[in-house]
Structures are given as structure tokens and as C-alpha cells.
Amino acid sequence: MSELPLRTALVTGANSGLGLASALELARGGLRVVGTVRSADKARKVEAAAADAGVPVETRILDVTDAAGCKDVVEDVRPDVLVNNAGGTCYAPVADVMEEEARHHVETAVFAPIRLARLAIPHMQDRGWGRIVQVSSVAGKVTYPLMGWYQAGKHAMEALSDALRLEVAGSGIHVAVVAPGGFRSGITEEMADVAHRYRGSKYATAFRRLDLGFTLVEPFWTDVQRVAEVVAHAATAEQPHGRYVVGRDAHASLLVSRFVENFRVGVELRDKAVRRLIGLP
Ligand SMILES: NC(=O)c1ccc[n+]([C@@H]2O[C@H](COP(=O)([O-])OP(=O)(O)OC[C@H]3O[C@@H](n4cnc5c(N)ncnc54)[C@H](OP(=O)(O)O)[C@@H]3O)[C@@H](O)[C@H]2O)c1
Numbered sequence: 001m002s003e004l005p006l007r008t009a010l011v012t013g014a015n016s017g018l019g020l021a022s023a024l025e026l027a028r029g030g031l032r033v034v035g036t037v038r039s040a041d042k043a044r045k046v047e048a049a050a051a052d053a054g055v056p057v058e059t060r061i062l063d064v065t066d067a068a069g070c071k072d073v074v075e076d077v078r079p080d081v082l083v084n085n086a087g088g089t090c091y092a093p094v095a096d097v098m099e100e101e102a103r104h105h106v107e108t109a110v111f112a113p114i115r116l117a118r119l120a121i122p123h124m125q126d127r128g129w130g131r132i133v134q135v136s137s138v139a140g141k142v143t144y145p146l147m148g149w150y151q152a153g154k155h156a157m158e159a160l161s162d163a164l165r166l167e168v169a170g171s172g173i174h175v176a177v178v179a180p181g182g183f184r185s186g187i188t189e190e191m192a193d194v195a196h197r198y199r200g201s202k203y204a205t206a207f208r209r210l211d212l213g214f215t216l217v218e219p220f221w222t223d224v225q226r227v228a229e230v231v232a233h234a235a236t237a238e239q240p241h242g243r244y245v246v247g248r249d250a251h252a253s254l255l256v257s258r259f260v261e262n263f264r265v266g267v268e269l270r271d272k273a274v275r276r277l278i279g280l281p
Helices: 017-028 040-053 067-077 099-127 148-171 186-197 204-220 224-236 248-261 264-278
Strands: 008-011 032-037 058-061 081-084 130-135 173-180 243-246
Touching (some): 008 017, 008 067, 017 040, 017 081, 032 067, 040 058, 058 067, 067 099, 081 099, 081 224, 099 130, 099 173, 130 148, 130 224, 148 173, 173 224, 186 204, 204 248, 204 264, 224 243, 248 264
Parallel strands (some): 032 058, 081 130, 130 173, 173 243
């Protein structure tokens, strides 16, 4: 019986939340896993978590906005599987975000994952096998107020990923978008700080209610391990789907959003309801 080749997975943002859970899950599945982190301290955290889980996970230092660093890491690792997970939030009214900050967000959320994919594709093409998993969000299709730049990044990344999937499918490369709803992580814990930062501003009520909203919907969130299992499936299945929506909250949001957007009056009613509910000025 011929042995299956050892696959190498590169996971960005592997020191916490979904990145760490996905790196461990892929390593448990028998892949060689290289996780990127932004500091030596964070690398030690990954090594400790991997030791606790009883699996090996290598690390490389990389800020995904560093184009030369991305090239070096991909040339060194030559991944069969790329999991573009690294990402941050941008909780703020659209017009309050200065261009430099917005560019940095789009650089992390859009240019970096596509750059890493572009660098990894030739290696995947040489082997006639590759998997690119793009960690998006329900915010890749649905839009809420006060997260406009975050959503812009995820929407753009999904559009590019859908086009890329069609373009590289002939080389044995599958591109899958994983779109989770909420799960507890560094990102979600940030909302309480943001609400605190906006205290006394005209958006104080809106951020306070958004924070409260997060708390109220949390029972419907998914466990990060469940999302990591979906990432690992998309990264290793012989025939992965193009898109995975994960979580009851994500399915419900998408359903409502699709329904509402088919009717002009639906959008008006939705806007009125959301503005009142959130308490926008
Ligand atoms: N949590 C949710 O409810 C949720 C829902 C849907 C989608 N997502 C998506 O899931 C992914 C993982 O987020 P998470 O929730 O697991 O949050 P997290 O625990 O805060 O993890 C984010 C990871 O991305 C890394 N990162 C951010 N900017 C980076 C950069 N420029 N270069 C390299 N690494 C960078 C962070 O590194 P540092 O520790 O150095 O900052 C961290 O490792 C994100 O793409 C997020 O949009 C999250």
C-alpha cells in the first residue's frame, strides 16, 4: 500500500483563538503544522499548548502585513495547506476611521491572505494538490453598523476567494471560505473595551448596546473547537466545499439578511429597526 504524503499546513495568527485551535486540530490529524505568530513570547505559548495537546507545532515569526516576511516564510515552509486566519477587528463608525488605520486593516484582512495564497500557489501547482482556507466571518456577507471596515475586509476577501477558487481548481487546488458566527476569543473580548473607550461620545449608547447584544447572543455562539474542526476538514478533505457557514447565529443572520435585501421596503424597515435597537444618534 502506498503511503500518503506528509502534508504541511501553514496557519497564520496561531497563538490564540481559532488559529491556535486550528493548528492543534491539524497537528492531531497528522499534518506537519507551522503556525505564524508575532513574537517569541507568543511562539512559546504555541509550543506550550502543543506540548499540552501532545502534538508537534512549529512556529515562525510573521506579521502578515510584512510582504517580504510572507515571501520568506512561504519559501521556507512550502505549504500544501494554507490557513489564512490572522485578523483583527475594527469596531468604529466608518467615518471615524482614519485612512491609515483603514489601510492597515485592509492590508491585514485582504492583501495579506491573497499575497500568501499567491506565494503558495506555485508550490501547490507543482504537487498538483493544495488547500487554501480563508477564515472569513458572517460579516463577510452581512453588514451591521459600527463594524464597517471589518466587514469591508471580509466581504473583499470572500469575493477574491470565490474568484480564486474558480481560477485554480484545475490545478488540484481547493479554496474554501469558512464563515463562522461568534465564538469566544481575543476579538470578542475587545468589545467591552471599545464600549468603555466610547463612553461620553455620541456613540456611547450604541457601543454599550452592541456590547450587551454580544452578551445576549453568546449562548448561540459556537465553540472555537467546532470551528477549528471545520477548518481542518476544509484543509484536508478530498472534495472540500467552497463555503462553510458555522454556527446557529451565522445561519440565522444570513437567512434574515438574504430575505430583507430582496425587498426595498425590507431594507428600510431593517435600517429603522437596527438604528432604534442599537440607539444610533
Ligand atoms: N471571534 C469571533 O467571534 C470571530 C467570528 C468570525 C470570524 N472570526 C475570525 O477568526 C479569525 C481569528 O480570530 P480570533 O477570533 O481567533 O481572534 P484572536 O484570538 O484575537 O486571534 C487573532 C490572531 O490573528 C493575529 N493577527 C492579527 N493581526 C495580525 C497581523 N497583522 N499579522 C499576524 N498576525 C496577526 C493575532 O496575533 P496577535 O496575538 O499578535 O495580535 C492572533 O494570533 C479572524 O480572521 C477573525 O476575523 C472571529
